[in-house]
Amino acid sequence: MNSIFHIKYFLFGIFSLIGAIVFAQELPENEDENNPEDVTKNDWQKLGFGAIEYVQPITTGDNNFFGLGIKGKSGFNIRAQLFVYEHIFVSATIGTSYFTVNDKSLVGNYNKTQVNHQYVNIGYEIIPVKNVRIGLSFSVFGQVDHENKSRTNTNDAFQIDDGQVRSYEGYIDYMLNKEFAICLNYSYRNDKMDIVSPPEIQSLFERASFHNIGVGVKLYFGQSAVFPTVFE
Amino acid sequence: MLLTLFFMVSCGPPEFEKNTRILVKGNIVDENDVPVSNIKINIYTERARGAFVLGNGSTNEDGSFSIISLFDRDEEFQIEIYGEQLFSNYFYLRDTKDHPIRNLIYDLGIVKLNRLAQLNYNITRTSPPNTQLKYAFQYLNTECFQVFDNRGLNLVESRCLEEVNLNRTLSENQPEISRGFTTLLGSVVSFTYSIDNKPEITETFTIDTEDYEFNFSY
Numbered sequence: 001m002n003s004i005f006h007i008k009y010f011l012f013g014i015f016s017l018i019g020a021i022v023f024a025q026e027l028p029e030n031e032d033e034n035n036p037e038d039v040t041k042n043d044w045q046k047l048g049f050g051a052i053e054y055v056q057p058i059t060t061g062d063n064n065f066f067g068l069g070i071k072g073k074s075g076f077n078i079r080a081q082l083f084v085y086e087h088i089f090v091s092a093t094i095g096t097s098y099f100t101v102n103d104k105s106l107v108g109n110y111n112k113t114q115v116n117h118q119y120v121n122i123g124y125e126i127i128p129v130k131n132v133r134i135g136l137s138f139s140v141f142g143q144v145d146h147e148n149k150s151r152t153n154t155n156d157a158f159q160i161d162d163g164q165v166r167s168y169e170g171y172i173d174y175m176l177n178k179e180f181a182i183c184l185n186y187s188y189r190n191d192k193m194d195i196v197s198p199p200e201i202q203s204l205f206e207r208a209s210f211h212n213i214g215v216g217v218k219l220y221f222g223q224s225a226v227f228p229t230v231f232e
Numbered sequence: 233m234l235l236t237l238f239f240m241v242s243c244g245p246p247e248f249e250k251n252t253r254i255l256v257k258g259n260i261v262d263e264n265d266v267p268v269s270n271i272k273i274n275i276y277t278e279r280a281r282g283a284f285v286l287g288n289g290s291t292n293e294d295g296s297f298s299i300i301s302l303f304d305r306d307e308e309f310q311i312e313i314y315g316e317q318l319f320s321n322y323f324y325l326r327d328t329k330d331h332p333i334r335n336l337i338y339d340l341g342i343v344k345l346n347r348l349a350q351l352n353y354n355i356t357r358t359s360p361p362n363t364q365l366k367y368a369f370q371y372l373n374t375e376c377f378q379v380f381d382n383r384g385l386n387l388v389e390s391r392c393l394e395e396v397n398l399n400r401t402l403s404e405n406q407p408e409i410s411r412g413f414t415t416l417l418g419s420v421v422s423f424t425y426s427i428d429n430k431p432e433i434t435e436t437f438t439i440d441t442e443d444y445e446f447n448f449s450y
Contacts, residue, residue: 108302156245197253
């Protein structure tokens, strides 16, 4: 069983866990009146969110084949995030980004690349002002495959490159109400690729680097972290 | 249903070698060892649906080239250097299924391309009707196929700038002809003829210009 299967099971596990915890959580009745000290925390603390994002990938770097020969086009992500303990969260992301080749002499003869990724991040979120949430995270594991497609008038063909996701991310959410938020995301991807090439060009193919700027919507749920009282 | 599934799978687009890039490099010079720029190089693989280009590029001002390409394990993997109308063509062939290069560098070294010349010939008849002319041109063709395996150049299977024989007979049906062919500039061409089955006579001449005219009357 390869790591992609592990990640898929992990994602399935996260979604199952979210479902189980959401249904298990009971909304405290009249808690605000009974314990005024909890008002602030009950407002911001969530179990997690689900999000869908449009992203604009921008390739970068003059030391990797992505930065030199590939141009970003568009993409989307679906993300689930769980707050494990107060501000600390774990998120799982699956998505696809689309790229076009602008220098075939540097990458090989193909026209476009479809990047399919799935990865897990851990991070920390702060709430600097009311209705605004800022989170930072990095990937702990993840898989990416690049489907490189060539198309001529008569024939289509493809080739696959694999790698491991290295992602460093940040987001700013603006809460429209207690559940819905619009978000602005940034991530820097510096994926480690499994491409084998001659030693004199190997450094070009070790990494695939690009920025992602995205916007999306989020649906927050729950009122407490997965382990709300672990340190209490 | 299984047949449909098989059809869908077998008819899908071909997939080339995963996670692999190769480097194809070398230097191209002409017959006088002068570097040749702007020569196109294509790296091909052959599949059931036809030939696919894995990578391509062209030579620099100094005649060197270095092309990053996809790779395919194929019995008919080819690197083709096109001299187009100016130079001879060169083909590097290798069975990369059984004889891949481990370090992924396909270094062609120095590849010599010969400048081409067009020989146009006019044969006219001045002799009485019913005179028969049998003639033959012997000249070098303009393509070089070199087959490589793990031991290096396979001389048995390689064919490079081989001699071509062009034989014709002119008689009452077609007493005169104007044709042409492409050969190498600086090469020697033989013209052998026989009039009315008399003993053959051979003339040789060197192609010293890119548009060579050859006129013969019998």
